[in-house]
Amino acid sequence: MNEFTNYVSKIIELDTKAQSEFDLKIKTAEFKKGQFIVSEQSICRNIYYLKLGIIKFYFINAEGKEVIFRFFTEQSLFTSLESFILQKPTAHMMLTLEPVIVEYISKQDLDELCAKHHSISKLNTYMLSMAATNMIRRFSELMSDRSSARYNNFVLENSQLMQRISLGDLANYLGITQVSLSRIRAAK
Amino acid sequence: MNEFTNYVSKIIELDTKAQSEFDLKIKTAEFKKGQFIVSEQSICRNIYYLKLGIIKFYFINAEGKEVIFRFFTEQSLFTSLESFILQKPTAHMMLTLEPVIVEYISKQDLDELCAKHHSISKLNTYMLSMAATNMIRRFSELMSDRSSARYNNFVLENSQLMQRISLGDLANYLGITQVSLSRIRAAK
DNA sequence: ATAATTATTTATCATTTGTTAAAGGATATA
DNA sequence: TATATCCTTTAACAAATGATAAATAATTAT
Numbered sequence: 001m002n003e004f005t006n007y008v009s010k011i012i013e014l015d016t017k018a019q020s021e022f023d024l025k026i027k028t029a030e031f032k033k034g035q036f037i038v039s040e041q042s043i044c045r046n047i048y049y050l051k052l053g054i055i056k057f058y059f060i061n062a063e064g065k066e067v068i069f070r071f072f073t074e075q076s077l078f079t080s081l082e083s084f085i086l087q088k089p090t091a092h093m094m095l096t097l098e099p100v101i102v103e104y105i106s107k108q109d110l111d112e113l114c115a116k117h118h119s120i121s122k123l124n125t126y127m128l129s130m131a132a133t134n135m136i137r138r139f140s141e142l143m144s145d146r147s148s149a150r151y152n153n154f155v156l157e158n159s160q161l162m163q164r165i166s167l168g169d170l171a172n173y174l175g176i177t178q179v180s181l182s183r184i185r186a187a188k
Numbered sequence: 189m190n191e192f193t194n195y196v197s198k199i200i201e202l203d204t205k206a207q208s209e210f211d212l213k214i215k216t217a218e219f220k221k222g223q224f225i226v227s228e229q230s231i232c233r234n235i236y237y238l239k240l241g242i243i244k245f246y247f248i249n250a251e252g253k254e255v256i257f258r259f260f261t262e263q264s265l266f267t268s269l270e271s272f273i274l275q276k277p278t279a280h281m282m283l284t285l286e287p288v289i290v291e292y293i294s295k296q297d298l299d300e301l302c303a304k305h306h307s308i309s310k311l312n313t314y315m316l317s318m319a320a321t322n323m324i325r326r327f328s329e330l331m332s333d334r335s336s337a338r339y340n341n342f343v344l345e346n347s348q349l350m351q352r353i354s355l356g357d358l359a360n361y362l363g364i365t366q367v368s369l370s371r372i373r374a375a376k
Numbered sequence: 377a378t379a380a381t382t383a384t385t386t387a388t389c390a391t392t393t394g395t396t397a398a399a400g401g402a403t404a405t406a
Numbered sequence: 407t408a409t410a411t412c413c414t415t416t417a418a419c420a421a422a423t424g425a426t427a428a429a430t431a432a433t434t435a436t
Contacts, residue, residue: 059328061328061331061332061333062332062333062337063332063333063334067328067331067332069324069327081317081320081321081324082321082324082325085317085321092324114309114313115306118303118306118309121306121309121313124313125302125309125312125313125316128313128316128317128320129269129273129316131320132269132316132319132320132323133269133270133273135320135323135324135327136257136269136270136280136323137270138327139257139323139326139327139330140247140249140255142327142330142331143249143255143330143363144249144250144251144255145249145250145251146251146392147392147393149250166412166413166414167413167414167415168413168414175331176393176394177393177394177395178413178414178415179393179394179395179396179414179415179416180392180393180394181414182414182415182416183392183393183415183416185414185415186415186416334422335422335423336422354382354383354384355383355384355385356383356384364423364424365423365424365425366383366384366385367384367385367386367423367424367425367426368422368423368424369384370384370385370386371385371386371422371423373384373385374385374386
């Protein structure tokens with residue numbers, strides 16, 4: 001059984017038939033560091049399960065600056081949601097920060113399975129719920145504290161992740177410049 | 189037929205039986221200006237359709253300041269999503285800024301209808317998709333421009349709404365203080 | 377209408393953050 | 407090892423924003 005199937009089975013109980021049909025649709029792909037899994041203007045046709053590596057989910061804003069929605073690490077699901085739902089070109093990119101192995105299912109296959117199996121429809125609902133609540137939390141986090149507090153909080157809650165991302169990327173995630181982040185770090 | 193039912197029928201085609209069962213579950217409520225439809229620490233048990241009025245969806249951040257997710261106006265769906273999904277107390281409030289009339293369906297009723305009718309399950313999927321993509325857009329908007337540009341943009345795209353909300357609320361929505369917004373307005 | 381309350385603007389000063397440039401470290405490549 | 411490249415820090419200055427208080431305008435209540 002694929003890791004993706006195993007992962008979702010622990011979240012939503014899938015009946016045997018639904019599970020095996022889901023598992024059959026899973027494909028695997030590998031990427032080198034610095035490659036786009038979803039590039040600008042492409043259509044995101046899949047939901048991905050991240051087996052290995054780390055991914056930066058971001059866009060370039062009106063001032064030409066990089067804004068990071070979030071990072072994804074092992075054992076997480078991701079997709080460029082707006083593009084995935086409407087199957088139209090995305091402005092939101094998925095870039096590998098390390099060598100990456102993913103498993104994925106296409107929207108078409110997932111839609112077909114949703115129509116066929118109620119348990120997979122429930123899985124789909126769960127994945128959308130997580131996408132929505134994660135964005136709500138991300139927005140709240142960004143609006144909740146001054147940047148120094150956001151930095152301290154990030155270090156506390158993501159000590160492992162700190163070792164895998166650059167301070168430049170962290171600054172963008174926190175919504176400040178790298179110079180500003182250096183100042184915050186120096187001020188301790 | 190309730191306005192809520194009519195509204196969703198235009199988005200997702202519901203078979204006759206699903207539609208009438210959905211319609212039977214809809215309830216109505218009225219609120220005066222300045223009342224909470226969802227108050228802090230309460231559990232949000234419903235999805236609402238806003239028939240009349242305007243609502244502020246917000247929370248109080250770690251520094252004690254009000255942060256506005258968004259405003260809702262007539263003919264829109266809303267719920268305090270995290271609380272609704274997990275049925276746990278919310279930190280996100282829904283406050284009426286005008287007299288309000290809503291129609292709503294409970295989570296329990298909706299879940300039952302989802303299990304029974306695939307078309308309603310699709311409706312549920314649609315509503316979650318919108319919640320997620322709306323938050324993605326809101327986040328992007330907030331991170332895309334300097335505050336003066338965000339203000340100009342808001343005025344352009346929400347000229348009707350401008351007449352119904354206070355500048356203090358608008359400032360909070362834009363992520364700045366009211367004093368700062370006054371400066372931006374004066375600088376024109 | 378008058379008073380009281382609330383909303384908005386203006387002014388002043390302090391703080392934060394951005395910008396630019398340069399310097400120092402670290403890492404990768406030949 | 408030496409060189410080049412990338413990442414991070416530091417410094418100096420400018421711009422934006424916050425905090426506070428006071429003044430003005432608008433709204434609500436008596």
